[in-house]
Amino acid sequence: MRFSLARFCRHLLFxxxxxxxxxxxxxxxxxxxxxxxxxxxxxxxTLAREESRDVWSFLSLENLWHDVRYAARILRRNPGFTxxxxxxxxxxxxxxxxxxxxxxxxLIRPLPYRQPERLIRITSAYPTAGLVxxxxxxxxxxxxxxxxxAEFNLTGEGEAVRITGSVVSANFFSxxxxxxxxxxxxESGEDRPGKNAVVVLSDALWKTKFAGDPQVVGRVVxxxxxxxxxxxxxxxxxxxxxxxxxxWAPLTVNPSDMESYFGGMYNPxxxxxxxxxTAAQAQGEVRAITRQLDNAFPFPxxxxxxxxxxxxxxxxxxxxxxxxxxxxxxxxxxxxxxxxCANVASLLLARATSRRKEIAVRASLGAGRFRIVRQLLTExxxxxxxxxxxxxxxxxxxxxxxxxVLPVDLPGLAQVSIDGRVVMFVAALTIATGLAFxxxxxxxxxxxxxxxxxxAGGQRSSRGFWVHFRxxxxxxxxxxxxxxxxxxxxxxxxxxxxxxxxxxxNPQRVLTVRISPNPSFCTARTKCIALYDExxxxxxxVAGATDVAAANTxxxxxxxxxxxxDVEDHPKSADFPAPMLWAGAVTAGYLPLMRIPVLAGRGxxxxxxxxxxxxxxxxxxxARRFWPGENAVGKHIKPVxxxxxxxxxxxxxDVHQYGLVNRVPQGIxxxxxxxxxxxxVDDNQFPAAMxxxxxxxxxxxxxxxxxxxxxxxxxxxVPVGRVETMDxxxxxxxxxxxxxxxxxxxxxxTALVLAAIGIYGLVSHSVTQQTYEIGVRMALGxxxxxxxxxxxxxxxxxxxxxxxxxxxAAFAFTRFLSSLLYGVSSxxxxxxxxxxxxxxxxxALASCAPAWRAAQTDPLISLRVD
Amino acid sequence: xxxxxxxxxxxxxxxxxxxxxxxxxxxRHGYGIAQRLRQVSDDIVQVGESSLYPxxxxxxxxxxxxxxxxxxxxxxxxRYYTLTAAGRKQLxxxxxxxxxxxxxxxxxxxxx
Numbered sequence: 001m002r003f004s005l006a007r008f009c010r011h012l013l014f015x016x017x018x019x020x021x022x023x024x025x026x027x028x029x030x031x032x033x034x035x036x037x038x039x040x041x042x043x044x045x046t047l048a049r050e051e052s053r054d055v056w057s058f059l060s061l062e063n064l065w066h067d068v069r070y071a072a073r074i075l076r077r078n079p080g081f082t083x084x085x086x087x088x089x090x091x092x093x094x095x096x097x098x099x100x101x102x103x104x105x106x107l108i109r110p111l112p113y114r115q116p117e118r119l120i121r122i123t124s125a126y127p128t129a130g131l132v133x134x135x136x137x138x139x140x141x142x143x144x145x146x147x148x149x150a151e152f153n154l155t156g157e158g159e160a161v162r163i164t165g166s167v168v169s170a171n172f173f174s175x176x177x178x179x180x181x182x183x184x185x186x187e188s189g190e191d192r193p194g195k196n197a198v199v200v201l202s203d204a205l206w207k208t209k210f211a212g213d214p215q216v217v218g219r220v221v222x223x224x225x226x227x228x229x230x231x232x233x234x235x236x237x238x239x240x241x242x243x244x245x246x247x248w249a250p251l252t253v254n255p256s257d258m259e260s261y262f263g264g265m266y267n268p269x270x271x272x273x274x275x276x277x278t279a280a281q282a283q284g285e286v287r288a289i290t291r292q293l294d295n296a297f298p299f300p301x302x303x304x305x306x307x308x309x310x311x312x313x314x315x316x317x318x319x320x321x322x323x324x325x326x327x328x329x330x331x332x333x334x335x336x337x338x339x340x341c342a343n344v345a346s347l348l349l350a351r352a353t354s355r356r357k358e359i360a361v362r363a364s365l366g367a368g369r370f371r372i373v374r375q376l377l378t379e380x381x382x383x384x385x386x387x388x389x390x391x392x393x394x395x396x397x398x399x400x401x402x403x404x405v406l407p408v409d410l411p412g413l414a415q416v417s418i419d420g421r422v423v424m425f426v427a428a429l430t431i432a433t434g435l436a437f438x439x440x441x442x443x444x445x446x447x448x449x450x451x452x453x454x455x456a457g458g459q460r461s462s463r464g465f466w467v468h469f470r471x472x473x474x475x476x477x478x479x480x481x482x483x484x485x486x487x488x489x490x491x492x493x494x495x496x497x498x499x500x501x502x503x504x505x506n507p508q509r510v511l512t513v514r515i516s517p518n519p520s521f522c523t524a525r526t527k528c529i530a531l532y533d534e535x536x537x538x539x540x541x542v543a544g545a546t547d548v549a550a551a552n553t554x555x556x557x558x559x560x561x562x563x564x565x566d567v568e569d570h571p572k573s574a575d576f577p578a579p580m581l582w583a584g585a586v587t588a589g590y591l592p593l594m595r596i597p598v599l600a601g602r603g604x605x606x607x608x609x610x611x612x613x614x615x616x617x618x619x620x621x622x623a624r625r626f627w628p629g630e631n632a633v634g635k636h637i638k639p640v641x642x643x644x645x646x647x648x649x650x651x652x653x654d655v656h657q658y659g660l661v662n663r664v665p666q667g668i669x670x671x672x673x674x675x676x677x678x679x680x681v682d683d684n685q686f687p688a689a690m691x692x693x694x695x696x697x698x699x700x701x702x703x704x705x706x707x708x709x710x711x712x713x714x715x716x717x718v719p720v721g722r723v724e725t726m727d728x729x730x731x732x733x734x735x736x737x738x739x740x741x742x743x744x745x746x747x748x749x750t751a752l753v754l755a756a757i758g759i760y761g762l763v764s765h766s767v768t769q770q771t772y773e774i775g776v777r778m779a780l781g782x783x784x785x786x787x788x789x790x791x792x793x794x795x796x797x798x799x800x801x802x803x804x805x806x807x808x809a810a811f812a813f814t815r816f817l818s819s820l821l822y823g824v825s826s827x828x829x830x831x832x833x834x835x836x837x838x839x840x841x842x843x844a845l846a847s848c849a850p851a852w853r854a855a856q857t858d859p860l861i862s863l864r865v866d
Numbered sequence: 867x868x869x870x871x872x873x874x875x876x877x878x879x880x881x882x883x884x885x886x887x888x889x890x891x892x893x894r895h896g897y898g899i900a901q902r903l904r905q906v907s908d909d910i911v912q913v914g915e916s917s918l919y920p921x922x923x924x925x926x927x928x929x930x931x932x933x934x935x936x937x938x939x940x941x942x943x944x945r946y947y948t949l950t951a952a953g954r955k956q957l958x959x960x961x962x963x964x965x966x967x968x969x970x971x972x973x974x975x976x977x978x
Contacts, residue, residue: 006929007927007928007929010926010927010929011927014923014926014927024945025919025923027943028895028896028919028944028945029896029915029919031895031896031897031938031942031943031944032896032897032900032915032919033915034940034942035897035938035940036897038940048914048915048916048918048919048920049919051916051917051919051920052919052920052923
């Protein structure tokens with residue numbers, strides 16, 4: 001019949017009014033009968049009523065409802081099974097919901113900017129001259145530059161604070177396609193000197209520091225001691241280039257200042273493809289313009305400088321290496337769901353065997369095969385739905401855990417939540433899951449020989465195919481579990497290796513706090529030196545402080561100041577450009593405080609002052625790199641812009657300055673220390689912002705507040721950061737690594753528990769089925785250990801098959817893991833062997849208990865049962 | 867869908883058509899429809915209530931007839947069925963189709 005909406009509505013109405021219709025029909029038929037009696041006729045009134053009723057009811061819907069109620073009753077009747085199956089499904093579905101919400105927001109959903117598919121990133125960094133050249137020459141794209149983290153002191157608005165900002169070209173907001181919520185973005189030309197005293201605030205900064213003042217646009221604030229007018233406020237949630245950024249200030253484009261124009265900060269470039277232009281055309285331009293720029297430099301650049309610049313989509317750039325991590329975790333959580341599915345399917349199969357009698361009775365009462373399959377599938381989907389509902393509750397917890405896997409300042413991370421799309425995804429996944437794990441059990445039961453089943457009681461005669469199918473399911477479960485266990489094993493070994501890394505310094509009981517005067521404050525460096533001298537003096541007086549020192553960065557804090565250096569015996573050329581060296585500016589007390597040993601020569605002393613001979617210390621690996629086989633003490637080195645050489649007076653041990661995994665980032669040739677009084681950092685500036693370090697004798701927490709108060713009191717216009725312990729900085733530097741590894745571990749643990757339940761279930765069920773056989777064997781003289789061995793052996797055969805397949809699968813899977821691991825190869829044989837042995841142990845344990853029970857049965861009783 | 871007494875089986879599906887036709891002359895109640903069909907067909911089409919009332923429900927559901935309560939000849943409440951515009955259209959189209967089919971069957975019976 002053709003579907004018609006009007007008919008459907010009438011149908012609903014009829015369905016709604018069933019009772020009234022029924023009454024009316026009865027009356028009508030009664031009337032009919034009365035007239036018929038006059039005419040002496042007879043008829044079948046019941047049939048008339050029943051068939052009329054069928055016309056106005058939704059037969060299929062009512063059947064479905066009936067199926068659901070029946071299924072609910074069945075599930076309620078087996079609370080243990082239902083809870084176990086529901087919980088496994090909840091774990092699988094909840095994990096997938098959380099992971100999907102991350103993947104959806106970060107990888108799938110387009111960036112929240114206008115025409116996001118046209119946004120690109122030009123890899124590598126360019127000086128301001130590069131930006132301008134791109135803006136002038138490119139016909140395919142509009143190019144903007146955006147610096148990832150510049151720091152600003154905001155003073156005059158309550159306590160002075162240090163704020164992470166981003167220095168951008170004036171066209172940044174229009175290229176990104178994201179206008180401010182209030183006020184305006186930067187206008188063209190606002191990145192020229194004299195015109196760039198403007199700033200755009202983030203929503204967070206506007207709300208916290210300016211109390212959400214609606215009149216804020218037009219106000220003047222003091223940033224780094226310079227007045228800037230607030231011209232706009234960005235909408236909430238805008239987090240580019242990262243969610244740490246609280247304000248955007250224009251770049252200074254000044255072609256007449258050659259040093260800053262070509263030297264200065266090298267910034268990443270983003271661009272919007274113009275209409276009709278392709279990424280490939282843009283890529284061609286990037287090459288050509290980079291070559292042109294290379295020739296324009298007033299000083300020699302390395303050969304092939306930036307020739308590897310590529311055009312990639314902005315989304316790809318933002319997500320970066322997070323993509324791989326997310327995909328590995330998505331695959332893992334998918335595996336957990338598959339294991340849960342296989343497990344529930346296997347439990348259902350076991351139950352299906354014991355439900356054969358019930359099914360047979362229903363079939364003999366006339367239920368068709370389709371009807372029975374549908375009934376059983378309804379049960380599975382209902383079970384899955386229960387799991388899915390519990391899973392949604394679990395998902396928000398899981399999401400919090402999974403989120404910790406990612407860098408906290410990742411743009412878009414704050415927007416990740418369990419939204420409607422996730423709910424839809426889980427609903428679809430739930431139904432698919434229910435059908436997937438329900439199909440085999442449903443089919444296995446619907447095809448039964450009625451007469452035989454009812455007669456025999458059905459307990460002993462399981463059909464060979466489905467018993468084997470169950471075995472395969474368990475084997476598949478084992479396969480998947482092995483994959484996750486190997487991943488977890490590698491993760492565990494990485495964590496061990498990471499914990500064993502000697503960072504090169506002793507972080508225990510060391511406190512650090514960032515003090516950041518305006519750079520202008522240190523134009524006269526004596527003023528800055530005096531500030532820190534006095535601070536150190538006062539800190540030394542704090543009860544419980546044993547050592548005090550100051551340094552421009554502390555290890556693993558994410559900052560990495562580097563300067564180009566001239567090195568004695570290493571003349572510069574296009575093929576050997578000035579090496580970049582990490583430049584530590586430290587007071588004399590720093591190395592002893594951090595327990596960094598001096599290996600040769602001497603450390604710094606208070607005598608290394610602003611006016612004494614220039615001295616530096618090199619790390620061991622740096623000394624070896626420049627003067628292999630020679631004594632580096634007494635050699636000379638200097639920042640490129642210095643006139644006088646500085647003397648290497650000592651060699652100190654290497655420190656994990658940049659990360660626990662790698663000591664220096666790419667492109668950095670080594671590390672050196674300068675006395676604070678003589679130091680220069682990026683851009684030939686004297687370092688203004690420093691870390692105050694204090695080693696304490698007792699609990700550092702007690703000293704923390706005192707130190708901070710002291711620093712604030714010293715100069716209220718100088719922002720004082722949060723007091724942190726070095727220990728927390730060390731552990732914070734690997735927190736997303738650790739989270740990734742622990743999430744992998746928890747996935748593997750879940751899968752292992754599920755697999756153990758599956759094996760236990762399989763064995764206990766199969767021994768119930770084999771009671772008779774076991775009885776016979778025992779009557780014929782088999783010993784109890786013999787029986788246990790037989791049963792455990794049977795189950796281990798399946799496990800062995802699954803484990804073998806699992807090793808192969810793990811080899812394929814862990815390859816994707818290798819970039820996440822540390823200190824262990826992705827095919828580490830020890831892990832593989834360990835996992836297999838461990839799994840066999842668990843499998844043997846899971847099958848021993850039911851096997852032992854089976855061996856306890858008295859053969860006389862088990863033979864008498866049927 | 868069979869008549870209850872010694873009448874012949876009518877073609878399946880034609881009952882709806884006959885009911886619609888019986889209503890063209892004006893509203894009738896269920897028993898009236900049955901009587902009308904019987905009279906006009908010289909007692910050949912005898913529709914039992916077990917076919918009649920389900921068929922009427924179907925027609926109501928499809929919107930081809932509507933029902934109203936009224937007083938019957940024996941002074942009791944009876945439900946009178948009236949043809950709707952949609953019903954009239956349905957009757958016309960089904961009737962044409964039925965005619966074509968009968969014609970075709972006749973032809974086959976005579977010529978084949």
